[in-house]
Amino acid sequence: MRALTRGASATSALVITLALAAGTAHAKGPGASESEIDAEGNQSGGDLVSRISYTATGQGDGGSGGNVTPVGDWTPPACWYEPRSAKEFSKYVEDMYSETVNTPGQHSYAKTSVGMFRDKYKDGKYENYNLDEADAGNWWVAVQDEDRWMEPEAQLCDEEPFWVENGNAPDVENAVTPEILAELAYNRVRLPTTNVTLAPAGATKVNLPTWAWLDKATFKEVSVTAELDVGGLNIQATTTATPVSLKLEPGTPDAETYPASGECVINDDGSIGEPYAKGRADQTPPCGIKYLRSSGDGTYDLQATVTWEIAWTGSGGTGGDLPDGTFGNDQQIAVQEIQSINR
Secondary structure (H helix, E strand, C coil), rough: CCCCCCCCCCCHHHHHHHHHHHEEEECCCCCCCCCCCCCCCCCCCCCCECCEEEHHHHHCCCCCCEEEEEEECCCCCCCCEECCHHHHHHHHHHHHHHHHHHCCCHHHHHHHHHHHHHHHHHHHCCHHHHHHHHHCCCEEEEEEEEEHHHHHHHEEEEEEEECEECCCCCCCECCCHHHHHHHHHHHHEEEECCCCCEECCCCCEEECEEEEEECCCCCEEEEEEEEEEEECCCEEEEEEEEEEEEECCCCCCCCCECCCEEEEEEECCEEEEEECCCCCCCCCCCCEEEEECCCCCCCCCEEEEEEEEECCCEEEHHEEEEEEEEEEEEEEEEECCCCCCCC
16 A cells, blocks of 8 residues: 555544555656656655666657557556565655654554564564674565555565575575566556558558558657666666557458458568558559548548567566557548439
């Protein structure tokens, strides 16, 4: 849950404090500009946020586009574990304790709960936050993606902060690794709007093949790099999306697609489809549509969706593939009857 804020009601403060006592921190979401993502965490008040930073390349000027949608039943992790130095962790706990016990109207149970949490790390199971062993290891804390903190998956990282000596791997699932960084970067890949060039443009005719294509300059690789440098751990991963095909859905069953599957593969030069040239009106386009019925006074919603292959590389020579992603949008197509002239 979210960190304690001043002015919260006693009831809300109680619930929030109990969540903090479980050792959960929050990651900043991808709420930066589309062209450059910088969600580096920092400590503010009693909240300890993710220290992962994100940098994007090839994502355009931010004027249009959207986040990639994974193909299949897969999502990046909604929670994970990150290291914190003994000094940073001790300040986090002390700030949380001080704010809780000094908030006017705070519930006594909340004060007791946060006090017990503090005692565990200061005078109980551990001694003074292991500050005397600060060079020997780090505290690891649970972190949630702030945009997904209400999802059940975000509650799975429920381990209280735990100490790990340098050189040892944390014995928990979802301890941050280059692969997890790559999966988190996947969630921040922003793809360009799929505005397909059509010929005829604007309005087409019934039973007339409409050519569709995307220029190479419009669609190129998009990458997001996630990096974590904290508590002696310095790792990074870059997730890269590469366009591979265009799927055309006419918006009506009264249409045919070219090819019949509606899936136009990418060409060797990185383009998709082929531009229309004068004199080719009777030819079958390599990528396109033929509408069999007029749209009347309205339009059809042509849905153009690009599939992107997604792979990653990371620290220590790590890397691999992630699920393909898609992104698309609708274009309004007016289809008119061909007017014949009787002589």
